[in-house]
Amino acid sequence: MAQAAAGALRVFRILAVEAVADAVRRRIVPVIAVLAIVSLFFIDSCSACSPAVTQNGQPVELSQLVGFAGLISVVSLGLWTLVLAGALASDHLAEPLADGSAILLLSRPVSRTAFALSRLAGTLGLALLTGAVLLGTSGFLFSHRHGLALAPVGGVFLACALGAVTVAGLAMTASLWLPRTLTTLLVFGTVWGVGILETSVRLGAEIGGLAGAVARYGPPLAGSMIAALSSWVEQPLAEGEALRLAVRALAWATLSVAALVLAFRKLEIR
Amino acid sequence: MFALELSGVTKRYGQRTALNNIDLRLESGASLGLLGPNGAGKTTCLRLLLGFAQPCHGTVRLRGRDPMDPASRVGVAYLPERLRLPERATVRGFLRLHGTLAGLAGAELEREVESALEMTGLADRGADRIGGLSKGLAQRVGFAQAFLAQPDLLLLDEPTSGLDPIGIRDAREWIRIVRERGCTVLVSSHVLSEVERVCDHAAILHEGRIAAQGAIADLVRPGETLEDAFLRVVRG
Numbered sequence: 001m002a003q004a005a006a007g008a009l010r011v012f013r014i015l016a017v018e019a020v021a022d023a024v025r026r027r028i029v030p031v032i033a034v035l036a037i038v039s040l041f042f043i044d045s046c047s048a049c050s051p052a053v054t055q056n057g058q059p060v061e062l063s064q065l066v067g068f069a070g071l072i073s074v075v076s077l078g079l080w081t082l083v084l085a086g087a088l089a090s091d092h093l094a095e096p097l098a099d100g101s102a103i104l105l106l107s108r109p110v111s112r113t114a115f116a117l118s119r120l121a122g123t124l125g126l127a128l129l130t131g132a133v134l135l136g137t138s139g140f141l142f143s144h145r146h147g148l149a150l151a152p153v154g155g156v157f158l159a160c161a162l163g164a165v166t167v168a169g170l171a172m173t174a175s176l177w178l179p180r181t182l183t184t185l186l187v188f189g190t191v192w193g194v195g196i197l198e199t200s201v202r203l204g205a206e207i208g209g210l211a212g213a214v215a216r217y218g219p220p221l222a223g224s225m226i227a228a229l230s231s232w233v234e235q236p237l238a239e240g241e242a243l244r245l246a247v248r249a250l251a252w253a254t255l256s257v258a259a260l261v262l263a264f265r266k267l268e269i270r
Numbered sequence: 271m272f273a274l275e276l277s278g279v280t281k282r283y284g285q286r287t288a289l290n291n292i293d294l295r296l297e298s299g300a301s302l303g304l305l306g307p308n309g310a311g312k313t314t315c316l317r318l319l320l321g322f323a324q325p326c327h328g329t330v331r332l333r334g335r336d337p338m339d340p341a342s343r344v345g346v347a348y349l350p351e352r353l354r355l356p357e358r359a360t361v362r363g364f365l366r367l368h369g370t371l372a373g374l375a376g377a378e379l380e381r382e383v384e385s386a387l388e389m390t391g392l393a394d395r396g397a398d399r400i401g402g403l404s405k406g407l408a409q410r411v412g413f414a415q416a417f418l419a420q421p422d423l424l425l426l427d428e429p430t431s432g433l434d435p436i437g438i439r440d441a442r443e444w445i446r447i448v449r450e451r452g453c454t455v456l457v458s459s460h461v462l463s464e465v466e467r468v469c470d471h472a473a474i475l476h477e478g479r480i481a482a483q484g485a486i487a488d489l490v491r492p493g494e495t496l497e498d499a500f501l502r503v504v505r506g
Contacts, residue, residue: 105371107348109346
């Protein structure tokens with residue numbers, strides 16, 4: 001049993017390295033790099049400025065708003081990282097199946113589970129590397145320039161990583177039946193839609209029906225990142241809220257990976 | 271133990287029946303040519319054997335195991351008809367990946383990769399990117415990956431597709447060499463002359479059924495070629 005597990009792990013490692021290399025060789029990578037650099041220039045410029053802001057006719061120092069500005073910037077970058085993970089996942093498994101290049105690998109003693117998970121790992125490797133650079137740099141700039149604590153950004157990255165597993169897993173599952181463009185559009189709409197719903201409910205909006213259920217029980221894509229930065233906006237979390245969000249994020253990530261594995265095991269490969 | 275076995279297998283794609291209650295067995299060490307016109311179900315047989323698809327009825331066994339079990343593919347090598355190789359990989363890098371997945375490591379891996387390159391005439395192309403190779407050379411890379419780790423069972427789907435006459439002759443020789451090592455070989459093809467030269471048994475698939483099977487010497491009547499026997503069986 002232990003020998004079989006070690007063998008499966010070895011195969012997974014080989015395939016995951018190959019899948020990461022495949023992801024890095026994609027034509028979209030230079031575009032991602034350029035967008036990331038532009039985003040960092042934008043964050044650099046935003047975190048350095050101090051415009052005159054008034055509230056009820058009284059001047060407000062930017063330092064009083066910087067926590068909110070930092071939160072919005074970092075959570076937005078986190079959500080873009082999730083969109084990137086989903087967009088990369090929309091063809092990282094489907095394409096080698098469609099063009100036949102997966103056939104030779106799957107004719108080796110490779111389990112379908114190992115193959116699907118390795119492709120997911122390739123997607124996540126590239127997306128989370130980008131996310132780490134974006135979140136880390138923006139967190140550092142807000143911390144260095146405005147004295148915000150840097151540690152919560154680590155929590156945002158963990159929340160982002162769990163969200164990325166959820167989004168990429170579901171996108172990869174959908175890509176087994178849907179065309180790439182449609183899957184990418186679904187990813188874009190879902191990530192920002194769920195993010196906006198969650199934020200609205202968090203700010204006290206009354207949303208019922210399916211949208212309300214998604215906001216309360218769906219994957220906490222934005223909610224867990226906002227919660228991680230609660231100290232930046234001096235709004236402490238309710239008791240047990242962090243744990244509830246972590247469990248919800250973990251449950252969605254697990255369900256998403258399970259859906260991918262089950263769907264791929266049932267798939268007929270042509 | 272049979273190297274491969276299909277018992278009472280039916281496979282449908284929607285309304286179309288690709289295989290209809292077929293029985294096919296291949297003993298270890300033997301070689302079988304799977305013959306049939308286009309659309310007869312040859313590739314479907316291979317897909318079922320490799321676990322790419324599941325039968326609607328019947329059982330499929332590869333080396334005595336369910337093909338969905340990865341362990342059934344230990345010692346099995348496959349060359350698909352529609353060969354797609356990673357264009358950006360080098361020939362040697364691609365072979366190293368497949369050798370590793372076949373269970374090789376270290377010096378043994380390097381030795382097997384070099385041996386496969388040598389055998390298929392690619393010794394001086396190891397550092398080349400696959401995307402820069404001609405179709406015939408890419409097909410040789412496909413053969414090279416199939417010969418890694420000295421397989422027990424070789425499944426070849428239209429193996430000479432894309433090869434020039436010299437390549438076809440070489441492929442025939444490579445198959446002869448692996449057969450001499452005791453490897454079981456299944457060749458799916460509609461090039462009857464090729465099958466006649468490399469296999470001792472044949473099964474003729476027609477409209478999803480096994481129309482005839484047995485030793486080639488038994489299928490071919492006196493004065494007939496395998497092509498004559500094939501046409502007789504297919505045309506009734």
